[in-house]
Amino acid sequence: MTARLRIALDAMGGDHAPDMVVAGADLARERCSNVEFLFVGDEARINALLDRHPALKSISTVRHTPDFVAMDAKPSVALRAGRNSSMRLAIDAVAAGEAACVVSAGNTGALMAIAKFVLKTLPGIDRPAIASIFPTLRGESVMLDMGANLECDADNLVQFAVMGTVFSRTVLGLLEPSIGLLNVGSEEQKGHESIREAAAALRDTPLARNFHGFVEGNDIAAGTVDVIVTDGFTGNVALKAAEGTAKLYSEFLKRTFASSLLAKLGYLLARGAFGKLRLRMDPRRYNGAMFLGLRGICVKSHGGTDAIGFSNAIAVAADMANHGFNDKIRDQLAVLQAALAASAAAKVEADGQGSEAAVQ
Structure with missing residues (x-):
């Protein structure tokens, strides 16, 4: 057995x-x-x-x-x-x-x-992150961090990207989940130094093939990427804003359909469709924030x-x-760290060759 x-x-x-x-x-x-x-x-x-x-x-x-x-x-x-x-x-x-x-x-x-x-924490993880699943127009995505770390450096964000990728493959069943860094704009020069450094680091790792770049707040619901990476302060604000907006629209719908006899009749005719919508947006479906790392x-x-x-x-x-979620995180981190080390060594070698050429 x-x-x-x-x-x-x-x-x-x-x-x-x-x-x-x-x-x-x-x-x-x-x-x-x-x-x-x-x-x-x-x-x-x-x-x-x-x-x-x-x-x-x-x-x-x-x-x-x-x-x-x-x-x-x-x-x-x-x-x-x-x-x-x-x-x-x-x-x-x-x-x-x-x-x-x-x-x-x-x-x-x-x-x-x-x-x-x-x-x-797992080897190679400096800080654990809270991850949560979001419904989107394309299906579901995962966002982290949702409040465990109010301030994050570039290394933290890269580690979050690894953990979010493994989670998407393990729980959401996505073979090649796309990754985005939540920012105030999609242009490369936007955002603070840590997020720009994280973007540069991700482009030097095996995750680069799935790295979309920067995404904005409206990309969350659109499902532009499968893994949304951010610091805990921004992630928690985004989560509470999304929850508040969902409650607002729900209340608007209730008041609208109760406003007149004709509106109530319209609700009865569309009750089946609204039942499907309620099921799709039911927060219980997405209950369970994961402490990753x-x-x-x-x-x-x-x-x-x-x-x-x-x-x-x-x-x-x-x-x-x-x-075997944690085993997969260990494996992915090992691959990532090897890639970063190889990239750093190649950069040092290139800089050395450039210096020799300049002397000659």
Whole structure:
């Protein structure tokens, strides 16, 4: 029999935990046939919920702790005082090899701080990044960083490009994902020094064949590229702006169709089409922000999501684990570093030959 993939769940993280966590795991069990779960949290509450899902209970283990990280806790406090929290113990299970990945709907800052402290970063990765999937006119794209690193240098952005490329191949199933650096214009002279240096570096790597160049904010929804690379400050602003715009248009539609009897009739006639639109734009489909660059797989679910959204976050974690995501990042980084070293050596040799020619 194929070995089951064990996923650690922070059962107490999220606005509707642990009910949402258990119900989401049961939905994920139906989608991912090879998984089993380690629930970390209040044993009595979790077991009472598992009793309602016999099939899920048969593939689940519960690790008791009365402690949890509050949604408004400061990351530094959670890191120091939350050593016995459900979030910390779930992450510890990944570090100890007891679980292949961890999923939590808890405090984002605390999850990143604890995961980075416990799991550490992969060789060649200076900083982990938060990645998220965006719906586009062409399908789906991934953007990183979404808020973990407010300031990034050129090396960070190049590493993000590698991680985003591997994620697109692993989770989105794209063979040759295109890469773009989010900027204030598409011209080569636009943007700050770090982003221009990152563009130059990417052109000297094996990723150059898929490097589109600079992209702007309107290219995100257009699906101009498959991997959008940016610093955490810009990425988080773009994410919140997109979420706000989606809510705005949704509210406009509701008010428009409620404005008159004729408008209500029009809605009834177009109800099927609007159902498809609602499904396409349902944020639960894209739930699950990935912490890329760590020595273990960690997925952050939206804190206010329901069982459907949480099950999607679990599915993302399972995909990454089943496809050896971190091993692929290591391989890609090794290729990238070799290419950069060869490019630097060639440049030094060319400069040396130029100096000799000048002397002669």
